[in-house]
Amino acid sequence: MHLRSLGAALTVTGSAHLLDVRGGPLLVDCGMFQGSEALEARNHEPFPFDPADLRAVLLTHAHLDHIGRLPLLVRRGFRGPVYCTPPTAALAETVLLDSARLQVEGFRRELRRARRTGREDKVPAPLYDEEDVHRTLALLRPAFQFGETLKVGGLRVTPGRAGHILGSAYLLLEDGEARVILSGDLGNRESGLQLDFAPPPEADAVVLESTYADHRHRSLPETLAELRDTLRQSIRAGGKILIPSFAIERTQFLLAELKKLMDTGEVPRIPVFLDSPMASRATHAYFEFGDELVSPVREALRRGDDPFRPSTLHTVVSAEESRRLNRYDGPAIILAGNGMMTGGRIQHHLKHHLWEPSTSLIIVSYQSPDSLGGQLIAGAKTVRVLGEEIAVRAQIHTIGGFSAHADRDDLLAFLESAGQPRVWLVHGEPEVMEAFLPVLEARGLSANLVPDRERVDLLTTTFPEGRPPGMTGARGREQRSEE
Numbered sequence: 001m002h003l004r005s006l007g008a009a010l011t012v013t014g015s016a017h018l019l020d021v022r023g024g025p026l027l028v029d030c031g032m033f034q035g036s037e038a039l040e041a042r043n044h045e046p047f048p049f050d051p052a053d054l055r056a057v058l059l060t061h062a063h064l065d066h067i068g069r070l071p072l073l074v075r076r077g078f079r080g081p082v083y084c085t086p087p088t089a090a091l092a093e094t095v096l097l098d099s100a101r102l103q104v105e106g107f108r109r110e111l112r113r114a115r116r117t118g119r120e121d122k123v124p125a126p127l128y129d130e131e132d133v134h135r136t137l138a139l140l141r142p143a144f145q146f147g148e149t150l151k152v153g154g155l156r157v158t159p160g161r162a163g164h165i166l167g168s169a170y171l172l173l174e175d176g177e178a179r180v181i182l183s184g185d186l187g188n189r190e191s192g193l194q195l196d197f198a199p200p201p202e203a204d205a206v207v208l209e210s211t212y213a214d215h216r217h218r219s220l221p222e223t224l225a226e227l228r229d230t231l232r233q234s235i236r237a238g239g240k241i242l243i244p245s246f247a248i249e250r251t252q253f254l255l256a257e258l259k260k261l262m263d264t265g266e267v268p269r270i271p272v273f274l275d276s277p278m279a280s281r282a283t284h285a286y287f288e289f290g291d292e293l294v295s296p297v298r299e300a301l302r303r304g305d306d307p308f309r310p311s312t313l314h315t316v317v318s319a320e321e322s323r324r325l326n327r328y329d330g331p332a333i334i335l336a337g338n339g340m341m342t343g344g345r346i347q348h349h350l351k352h353h354l355w356e357p358s359t360s361l362i363i364v365s366y367q368s369p370d371s372l373g374g375q376l377i378a379g380a381k382t383v384r385v386l387g388e389e390i391a392v393r394a395q396i397h398t399i400g401g402f403s404a405h406a407d408r409d410d411l412l413a414f415l416e417s418a419g420q421p422r423v424w425l426v427h428g429e430p431e432v433m434e435a436f437l438p439v440l441e442a443r444g445l446s447a448n449l450v451p452d453r454e455r456v457d458l459l460t461t462t463f464p465e466g467r468p469p470g471m472t473g474a475r476g477r478e479q480r481s482e483e
């Protein structure tokens, strides 16, 4: 079986893997590159194949860096089926419509700016719009069920629970000669919301994500205790508590945790505002597919309770309501996107509250060093938010233990269940993957890094010391995708 990675090879973003199999080429994931300008420029490059020739697309999960270029593929001629799990289909609608809106808004903003300098012809067109997304959603076939085999062309495809976000799957592909697993993104076995990944069957090769292959996550109980103590301290400070959060998974986890802490009296009840229409929409999918979640949440849903609704929750819908929150008096917790503070409604909350010493900013997800979040973590005294210089007098708290990704121990446990496969590393920073190679070798596993856009035979290709030719050694960290 031949693989050509068009994204997430030697980087953590833009997952898209082209498989040459009998019956025609397949694409596993079609993600957007996010992070540096150089990476994002790759979104505009042509696909190195005719999208009309693809037999099908298989999706592992609904994160933007795994599905974000799908509407572009459709815009450029793909008309085949897109297989995924039912929750992935539900989340994909939310994620792709939001992405189209951001594309179009970003384009209009750039165009206005460029007109003033007479360079409007230099502004790249949006990758796609809402109409492309609707044509894409019409191609979704939510036919993947964990553990059930589906025939796609000459290939048998069996999805397994990946435990990363709602609906996430790894894929076992069998063509009669080889059994290959594509891991997609694998979950942290202490995520607090998702069930653990299902142990995979034995395979000849595993294409393995390696985002945190150099890392051991802090334990969930320790992280939760830190969250509780930070909330108590922040509530005592009496001001706004701002929590920038990713719309999928982290927000639902925080809502469930806030409800628990307030119901048990461990944290005083104060108003909670969910100021993210995208997160509100995504939460519906968690409702609908609650059987996939850890038992306290699952049981609550079965009883007809709402585990994602603290009794003091207000869901903010319109932009006007969101702005009105700026004048809200008294303590409150505000959950808003986006998680990296690079855009979204969190920005105007930061602008209105960062300068107040009673404000607490609780950072619960990875921030790239040059982002606004990165500057705040580094202790910046002032930051630029929405074009204004804002003094930072708020208390900045970082809770680093949350992660939706497998750590080194999780990855090794996954591999152990797969027998003695050849291992191909993707979705990691080069230096993280290089450091992981000897760990795999010590376990008797033959391992290589997947080269960028070069075709490999998953069962026979080998690189000296596992490093593809032309690999330019360690580069700066660009971004750890969706943490």
Ligand SMILES: [Zn+2]
Pocket: 061, 063, 066, 164, 185, 482
């Ligand atoms: Zn992911």
